[in-house]
Amino acid sequence: MPEYTRLIHNYLRHDKKFPHVWCPGCGNGILLGSLIRAIDKTGLSKDDIVLVSGIGCSGRLPVYVDFNTLHTTHGRALTYATGVKLAKPSLNVITIMGDGDSMAIGGNHFIHAARRNIDITAIILNNSIYGMTGGQYSPTTPYGMRASTAVYNSIEQAFKISELAVTAGAVFVGRQTVYNAKLLDNLIEKAILKKGFSVVEVVTHCHVQYGRQNKLGSAVDMLKWQRDNSIPVEKAAKMSPEELKDKIITGILVDKDLPVYEEEYEKVRERAKGLA
Amino acid sequence: MAKVAKQAKEGKTTKTTKRRKTVAIDVYKAWCKGCGICVAFCPKGVLAQDEEGHAYAKNLEACIACMQCELRCPDFAITVITEDRLNAGKGGSAHG
Numbered sequence: 388m389p390e391y392t393r394l395i396h397n398y399l400r401h402d403k404k405f406p407h408v409w410c411p412g413c414g415n416g417i418l419l420g421s422l423i424r425a426i427d428k429t430g431l432s433k434d435d436i437v438l439v440s441g442i443g444c445s446g447r448l449p450v451y452v453d454f455n456t457l458h459t460t461h462g463r464a465l466t467y468a469t470g471v472k473l474a475k476p477s478l479n480v481i482t483i484m485g486d487g488d489s490m491a492i493g494g495n496h497f498i499h500a501a502r503r504n505i506d507i508t509a510i511i512l513n514n515s516i517y518g519m520t521g522g523q524y525s526p527t528t529p530y531g532m533r534a535s536t537a538v539y540n541s542i543e544q545a546f547k548i549s550e551l552a553v554t555a556g557a558v559f560v561g562r563q564t565v566y567n568a569k570l571l572d573n574l575i576e577k578a579i580l581k582k583g584f585s586v587v588e589v590v591t592h593c594h595v596q597y598g599r600q601n602k603l604g605s606a607v608d609m610l611k612w613q614r615d616n617s618i619p620v621e622k623a624a625k626m627s628p629e630e631l632k633d634k635i636i637t638g639i640l641v642d643k644d645l646p647v648y649e650e651e652y653e654k655v656r657e658r659a660k661g662l663a
Numbered sequence: 664m665a666k667v668a669k670q671a672k673e674g675k676t677t678k679t680t681k682r683r684k685t686v687a688i689d690v691y692k693a694w695c696k697g698c699g700i701c702v703a704f705c706p707k708g709v710l711a712q713d714e715e716g717h718a719y720a721k722n723l724e725a726c727i728a729c730m731q732c733e734l735r736c737p738d739f740a741i742t743v744i745t746e747d748r749l750n751a752g753k754g755g756s757a758h759g
């Protein structure tokens with residue numbers, strides 16, 4: 388029998404201000420639970436984990452948990468994470484980023500970290516908006532949706548984060564909703580254990596900024612939308628692009644092996660020293 | 664399967680049913696923000712919100728201890744206390 392709540396409390400920093408800062412019903416809290424359960428299942432110790440975030444509502448996440456944590460600058464989580472990983476490759480490094488954080492200001496860092504295949508797990512909370520700063524559109528705001536900087540609705544096409552990660556060369560890419568928290572636990576666990584650059588796109592809701600501006604209802608309504616619009620990748624393979632329009636394709640999109648950056652880097656050091 | 668059927672025939676409660684007996688559902692009001700997610704997704708309609716919006720077990724007997732409420736609570740404010748948890752000495756609220 389799972390003991391979800393009790394398990395989670397073992398990992399929280401109880402000296403921090405609780406309840407946490409996120410709005411009532413925000414998906415960030417659900418992801419925090421999933422992440423803790425996933426880490427617990429990997430059997431890694433708290434000291435083995437480094438959690439690095441940028442800035443945004445999502446960026447607050449590492450503050451609440453008892454791992455090695457870094458709350459860095461907007462868009463730069465992966466740069467700090469790269470430094471940590473190269474300085475101490477034995478650590479298990481995980482970044483938490485928003486869609487604005489990882490795809491707009493941090494977009495270049497993202498594609499190059501993927502291409503390089505450094506052993507980092509990148510968890511992206513995709514709520515389709517800049518939550519913290521007041522609901523401006525982000526690179527994942529769908530065409531035709533409203534934002535405070537797109538009051539006549541967005542005229543741009545949205546990035547598909549997972550597909551972008553696959554193209555950029557990430558060795559493990561998966562997408563899941565916070566509604567399906569149990570499946571999200573499993574996906575995150577796999578991504579953490581995978582060697583190389585692993586991406587988990589977490590489809591979540593910001594009912595306060597995105598939801599309100601687009602009249603999508605409460606957190607509960609947006610969770611129901613996630614439930615009713617998710618299609619497992621195996622099933623999606625048999626469907627037409629028209630049928631898949633506005634659907635969330637969930638599951639593991641890619642799982643492959645390529646040389647890992649920090650190991651290759653170590654070989655270069657050996658060669659430079661004339662040892663190899 | 665055969666074993667379970669045999670036990671049922673002999674009138675023994677299977678491990679699963681015993682394990683799943685819910686004694687109480689604890690809501691830590693200081694952390695519950697009243698978002699209503701636990702209430703909305705409980706498959707048995709066990710939970711409701713009080714005047715302040717806090718969740719409470721309105722229909723505890725119907726609880727099947729599926730833990731969906733614990734799983735999705737964004738604030739880690741709800742604990743399903745089952746008989747097996749109490750027997751394992753882990754009873755009570757997760758908040759002590």
Ligand SMILES: Cc1ncc(C[n+]2csc(CCOP(=O)(O)OP(=O)(O)O)c2C)c(N)n1
Nearest residue numbers: 442443444445461485486487488517518519
């Ligand atoms: C260099 C820099 N530019 C801009 C900002 C302002 N800013 C703070 S958070 C944020 C975007 C937040 O959106 P997202 O990354 O999607 O995270 P969310 O809040 O939705 O979790 C921006 C633009 C900043 N803090 N630093």
Ligand code: SF4
Nearest residue numbers: 409410413444518593
């Ligand atoms: S503004 Fe949106 S993303 Fe930020 S805490 Fe509130 S619901 Fe969550």
